[in-house]
Amino acid sequence: MPLPLWWRDDDATRDTMALQRLLGVSEGLDIPVHLAVIPRPATADLAAVIKDAPGAVPLVHGWAHENHAPDGQKKAEFGHPRAAAIDEARSGLRRLKSLFGARLLPMFVPPWNRIDPDIANALPHLGYTALSTYTPGLRAKRRDWYRSTRMSIRSTGKRAVG
Secondary structure (H helix, E strand, C coil): CCCCCCCEEEEECCCCHHHHHHHHHHHHHCCCEEEEECCCCCCHHHHHHHHCCCCEEEEECCCCCCCCCCCCCCCCCECCCCCCHHHHHHHHHHHHHHHHHHHCCCEECCHHHCECHHHHHHHHHHCCCEECCCCCCHHHHCHHHHHHHCCCHHHHCCCCCC
16 A cells, blocks of 8 residues: 655755755655745756756745744744735745746745744635645634645655655
């Protein structure tokens, strides 16, 4: 019986030796790897590498991976309400669509895995179809978001993932 597998690597911005090793492992195992790409600093060389790596699935990893948490709070770029957050999430999706085209899976991956529930609720209106995070209680607070954005990740690779 095959087991579902979700393999995500965060903070991609450019082609590196570590990325090349990761893509080699993905290819050797025939298992896709989901790359959470930081939109603002993402480079054209990263897009070229991912274009040639059939097992690489780019995702949107916030905007700039900058901490906007209030003093004394855990790090978060989208974990607290702020005026620019929605525009940054929109810009992240646009930027990565321009780099990766149809290869981009419109999944939002907030840096530090924290997202304010109101920001999460706005994501479908921006064009996102999924959210990958660890925010206890978010699912209970925003069941409408989770119901409307469930999707099959199985179509992104050669083997079942999800």
